[in-house]
Amino acid sequence: MASIPSRASKAASDAELIARAQRGDEEAFAALFEVHKRRVYSLCLRMTGDTAEAEDLAQEAFLQLFRKIGTFRGESAFSTWLHRLVVNVVLMHLRKKGLQQVSLDEPDGSQDEPVKREYGDDDKRLLHSIDRITLSRAIEGLPPGYRAVLVLHDVEGYEHNEIAQILDCSVGNSKSQLHKARLKLRELLRSQRLPASMSGS
Amino acid sequence: MQEQGGNGAAHWASAACRDFDAQLSDYLEGGDRSAVAMHAAECAFCGTILSDLLLVRSASTELEEDEPPARVWANVRATLVAEGLIRSPRERRRWVEWLLSPIPAAAVTAFVLLSVFTTRNLLHRYHQLAAQKVVRLAVDVDPGLQQSVSEMEAAFRAHSAHLNPTIKRAYEEDLESLNGEIKECHDTLARQPDDNLSREYLVSAYTEKARVLESALELGDGDGR
Numbered sequence: 001m002a003s004i005p006s007r008a009s010k011a012a013s014d015a016e017l018i019a020r021a022q023r024g025d026e027e028a029f030a031a032l033f034e035v036h037k038r039r040v041y042s043l044c045l046r047m048t049g050d051t052a053e054a055e056d057l058a059q060e061a062f063l064q065l066f067r068k069i070g071t072f073r074g075e076s077a078f079s080t081w082l083h084r085l086v087v088n089v090v091l092m093h094l095r096k097k098g099l100q101q102v103s104l105d106e107p108d109g110s111q112d113e114p115v116k117r118e119y120g121d122d123d124k125r126l127l128h129s130i131d132r133i134t135l136s137r138a139i140e141g142l143p144p145g146y147r148a149v150l151v152l153h154d155v156e157g158y159e160h161n162e163i164a165q166i167l168d169c170s171v172g173n174s175k176s177q178l179h180k181a182r183l184k185l186r187e188l189l190r191s192q193r194l195p196a197s198m199s200g201s
Numbered sequence: 202m203q204e205q206g207g208n209g210a211a212h213w214a215s216a217a218c219r220d221f222d223a224q225l226s227d228y229l230e231g232g233d234r235s236a237v238a239m240h241a242a243e244c245a246f247c248g249t250i251l252s253d254l255l256l257v258r259s260a261s262t263e264l265e266e267d268e269p270p271a272r273v274w275a276n277v278r279a280t281l282v283a284e285g286l287i288r289s290p291r292e293r294r295r296w297v298e299w300l301l302s303p304i305p306a307a308a309v310t311a312f313v314l315l316s317v318f319t320t321r322n323l324l325h326r327y328h329q330l331a332a333q334k335v336v337r338l339a340v341d342v343d344p345g346l347q348q349s350v351s352e353m354e355a356a357f358r359a360h361s362a363h364l365n366p367t368i369k370r371a372y373e374e375d376l377e378s379l380n381g382e383i384k385e386c387h388d389t390l391a392r393q394p395d396d397n398l399s400r401e402y403l404v405s406a407y408t409e410k411a412r413v414l415e416s417a418l419e420l421g422d423g424d425g426r
Contacts, residue, residue, distance in 0.1 A: 019367040026278075026287040033274050041269035058269055062277045066286055070366065130260040139261075154261035160230075179226035185261075186253045 014078045021069050029066055036079065037062075040086050046151040047090045049140030057093055061086045087152070087166055094144055130189060138188040146181035153178050221247045229254060320356075320418050342404050350407055353414040361417070372417045379413065382406040 014035075020028035040061055045054035065082055072081060139147060139155075148167060152158040153174075158166070163174045221240045228234040241251040281287045326349050354376070361369050386403035389396055 015367075019365065022365055022367060024287050026281075029281060029287055030274070030278070033277065037269050037273070038266040041273065042266040045267055046264075055270060055273055059273050059276050059280075062273075063280055066277070066281055067284075073366070073370075130256065132260075132265055135260050135264060150261065154258055155264050157262075175226060175230060179229070182229070182254050182257050185257050186250075189257065190253075 015074065018069060018072055018074075018078060021066065022072075032065075033062060036082055039079075040082070043083070043086050043151070043156060044090055046136075046139055046155055047087075047148060048094070049142075049147060053093070057086075057090055060093075061089045064089060083156070084166075091148070091166070094148070134189065134192060138185055138192060141188050142181060142184055146177060146184055149174055149177045150181040150185065154182075215244075218244060218247055225251070225254070229258065324415055324418070326352075342400070342407055346407055346411070350411050350414065353411065353418060357414050357417050364417075372413065375413050376410065379406050379410040383410070 014032075017028045017032050017035075021032060037058070041054060041058040044057040044061070045051060048054050048057065061082075065085055068085075072078065139150065142150065149163060152163050152166065153160070160171045160174045160178075163169075164171045167174065169177075217240050221237055221244070224232075224234045224237050228237040237251070241248040278287070326345075357372070357376075361372070364372070383403060383406045386399045386406060389399040390403065393399070
């Protein structure tokens with residue numbers, strides 16, 4: 001039961017910081033940034049696969065957050081509100097870039113290439129663990145549509161019905177794109193596989 | 202069906218392999234597909250795919266978060282300062298200097314005096330009536346106290362739009378709860394006019410409501426915006 005008081009105290013702490021930020025308190029803005037910066041930046045980085053874009057988008061997301069903070073009424077958890085805002089900022093950016101495959105119901109040939117099934121003496125399983133740098137690099141190498149679904153589901157923990165709503169596609173499409181994304185990620189990891197990047201713990 | 206490996210090794214996909222492919226996605230999503238696990242245990246090729254995908258899924262779930270560069274906050278802060286959402290200490294000093302210059306100082310003083318005069322009149326009446334109420338506690342709620350509380354509530358409603366939304370909400374919730382208590386006491390007294398306990402609760406609720414309103418009105422004159 002230890003998580004309940006800690007969640008409650010975090011919510012209380014967020015609420016206090018929000019109330020102070022609504023009055024223009026600089027320390028409160030800085031504290032809110034400090035608490036949420038890693039999650040926001042990481043989401044931007046994983047969704048775009050580019051550090052410069054991730055910096056710009058994290059900055060834009062925080063600016064939008066702070067401009068709108070006066071309208072936050074506490075109906076949902078602050079972190080949920082912020083997270084949805086960040087996802088919207090990133091998707092808007094990807095769509096502006098013309099990456100139509102972010103909308104998963106629109107067919108896109110580049111994502112339907114067959115997933116390779118390879119088998120051979122030197123082509124065994126991915127051992128027992130993957131280091132984070134290798135995995136991050138492989139996720140960055142995914143096509144944007146695959147990357148969006150995989151990041152939202154496997155990394156950020158969204159459910160398929162939420163992803164369908166966010167990406168404006170069907171639940172079935174979200175599931176099928178996730179499966180293809182995992183297979184593609186496996187393929188990328190196998191092609192990147194180097195003795196130094198794989199640990200056999 | 203034959204599939205060619207990257208090193209030239211061939212894998213013959215059986216009907217069970219094709220069923221495995223078709224059911225793998227559901228299995229990874231938690232669906233009841235025991236045939237998938239059974240086939241993976243028998244077929245080395247499909248077993249490798251399954252163990253790899255389970256590893257990919259768990260590694261993605263546990264991926265650590267990255268630290269953004271310090272310039273992200275520097276840029277955010279600079280924009281917030283430029284847009285006036287937060288004020289730098291230097292800018293706050295400029296405001297103080299401006300407020301202390303003769304013409305704004307006179308205007309602000311006049312405004313503050315007017316606000317204080319208006320609020321003080323209401324509060325003065327409330328304190329007078331509250332003092333009388335102590336003597337008459339066992340008798341009834343002073344109609345003057347009710348009237349005073351009503352006027353303070355009207356003043357609060359008229360100016361609450363300027364309050365910080367969170368603070369405003371807190372006051373409104375307090376008032377709503379007290380109004381509920383007051384109504385309950387009135388209802389009980391309508392049925393049982395001799396219920397002195399309800400009468401005492403009623404006086405207490407009005408006194409508390411006046412105290413809450415006094416605090417809200419003082420905040421409205423201060424820095425609660």
